[in-house]
Amino acid sequence: MASLHPARQKRQANTRGISTHFSRIIPTLLTVLLLGIVWQLSANTSPTVARAFASPSAILEAVQLNWSTLTMHASVTITEAAWGFALAVVLGIVVGVALYLWQLANAAVMPILTTIQTLPLISITPFVLWWFGFDELGKIVLVAVFGAFPIAIQTSRGLHAVPQYFADVALTCGATRSWTLWHVLLRTAARQIFSGIRIAGTYTLGTAATAEYMGSRHGIGIFLQSAYNSFQAPLVWACTLSIAVLTGVLMLVIVAAERTLLGEPSQDLID
Secondary structure, three states: OOOHHHHHHHHHHHHHHHHHHHHHHHHHHHHHHHHHHHHHHHHHHOHHHHHHHOOHHHHHHHHHHOHHHHHHHHHHHHHHHHHHHHHHHHHHHHHHHHHHHOHHHHHHHHHHHHHHHOOOHHHHHHHHHHHHOOOHHHHHHHHHHHHHHHHHHHHHHHHHHOOHHHHHHHHHOOOOHHHHHHHHHHHHOHHHHHHHHHHHHHOHHHHHHHHHHHOOOOOHHHHHHHHHHOOOHHHHHHHHHHHHHHHHHHHHHHHHHHHHHHOOHHHOOOO
């Protein structure tokens, strides 16, 4: 019977975790619902609001009428964002580890990375598209480049934040430097690395859509531009909210991956 005790504790911990997640989601859902009601009422009572901001019902109608076209364009944007984000994660971690291993490069490159990260997306996009073309490859490269910056910065900072004695103990016990880097340093810095991944994830879809807006044949960005040029406010909002929803889904995937690989943040001190 005693062997069941740890399992019971784990089930109770999982139950508490699920209830905590729901308790965090409910206020957000209620806020969105309240904003939607206020938005709809304002559009019903004010022609100006209805013309400039459309209304939730008009947006839903636009989504229904243009569903096949919207999903076709969304699939292109999702493909570009997925490939670009995957490349950003790999490139960002590799660059971050390199900056940690070579202190001179870290001192020279880190200020440049931080500065580039503050540049507006609209100012860099034309150059990347000129170099790599206006097809999907150019969008993927742009997403990868912009996403890699925060991941590289947080990876380097996370590795530098690991206490030196963690590595010293592993090396003293006979571990190789590569094993220590992979199993000790990166594992300890994983939380901060994921913080960089979350930052990159917040504007992955927006970056892809912005690149499409500036030149593309398919994608939510060019579909949004077409709706804007034809003064279809509900369709503009439908495209914009589609990007927001897809970004939210990506963030949920990132959080789920972090919880699966690393467990709950509250367990770090216990482990």
